[in-house]
Amino acid sequence: MPLTIIADIRAEAGREDLVHAELAxxxxxxxxxxxxxxxxxxxxxxxxxxxxxxETWEDRDLWQAHMAAPHIASYLAATEGAVASFTVTEMERVA
Structure with a gap:
């Protein structure tokens, strides 16, 4: 069953351009x-x-592999101290 992810990210004030660039x-x-x-x-x-x-993923295992990918690690390092909050919600489509 496909997995839907909603990742909610808030940049620290004045750091939104950096966070946007790194997310992109x-x-x-x-x-x-x-x-x-x-x-x-x-x-x-x-x-x-x-x-x-x-996000939509074929399954949870593939999403978890994504979260361990090198480009995610690079993003986390580049935005350290620039992100005020980060929340991930796992969902499934019901209609």
Missing amino acids: KLVAPTRAEAGCLQYDLHRAHEDGRHFFFY
């Missing part, structure tokens, strides 16, 4: 990963510090 670097390599069906980055209109990834 994740898109191409992630879309090329095995099991990635959808990986879309969004930014809130009312708060430029607020980003979302809407």
